[in-house]
Amino acid sequence: MPEAKPKSAITIRDLNSFEDLQKAEALEREVWGLADLDVLPPTMAVATKEAGSIWVGAFDSAELVGFAFGFLGLECGQLILHSHMLAVRDSYRDLDLGYKLKLAQRERALALRIHDARSKDARITEMTWTFDPLQSKNAHLNFSKLGVVSDKYKVNFYGPETSSVLHRNGTDRLWVTWPLESRRVRDRIQGKENRLELVDALSRLTPLIRFNGDGKPATSDLSTAVARQRIAIEIPSDIGFIEQKDPALAREWREATRWAFMEALQAGFFVADFCRTVRGKQGPGAYLLEKGTIEEYVPEMARNPVS
DSSP states (O other), X not given: OOOOOOGGGEEEEEOOSHHHHHHHHHHHHHHHOOOGGGSOOHHHHHHHHHTTOEEEEEEETTEEEEEEEEEEEEETTEEEEEEEEEEEOGGGTTSOHHHHHHHHHHHHHHHOOBOOTTSSOBOOOEEEEXXXXXXXXXXXXXXXXXXXXXXXXXXXXXXXXXXXXXXXXXOOEEEEEEETTSHHXXXXXXXXXXXXXXXXXXXXXXXXXXXXXXXXXXXXXXXXXXXXXXXEEEEOSOHHHHHHHOHHHHHHHHHHHHHHHHHHHHTTEEEEEEESOTTSTTOOEEEEEEESOHHHHSGGGOOOOOO
């Protein structure tokens, strides 16, 4: 494997040309090992780019080593940016490029103006995307470093599986929302950590799903959990390793956490945070779910009534 390049060698810029988009297609195949059926066609990439979608790339000289693609969408009648893909070449994954690409998307989303003749120009204030809730590193990036929140769990969002080796244990996803200008997000981007408070909160909870000592998921009493104001759900530190070593155990974790997330969300909780390695260096990570609404937790996400 080639050595990772120094941070100073990486440039983040828009993907502008057909050649740039071709490089993104090649990287998409490489990172996820996709068959032709699951790769975004270049004609669609060109059309989305021309229609105003956001394509940003991380370049090492002329070599594309990471990219992010987001398109405009509607959620609850509000215009949002949906970040559909983010890929980084394996040998560049210790350079925080996923984080930098997300910040580049945020910058471009906030710069967009939607002209409305009846009122002042509208702006994009939220970005959404999905990720596998069993992926600890992605959970850390999304919740701990970026400040997303979630109240939606999608079962087999892309179907039971795809051609990617990463999609052989189902394709369940958390649908997360990133309130771009909220105080919560600004604090996370500025590096203001809440880890001590988070660890303290988790230490006071019996997780709804937890490790049983043999690396398997154990379930706590649901009625006791939902009667509290907070719920914890533990996940393995490296589900990819488990999927390779013991697919049946990986499936147990999928089914157990799927049940826990769906029951908790239905009972009026939302996913507020994630803490990696809650029990020492090699320990599990844990989600913290809060009872109530996201709008109460992040006031900037309150929807304006439709006139």
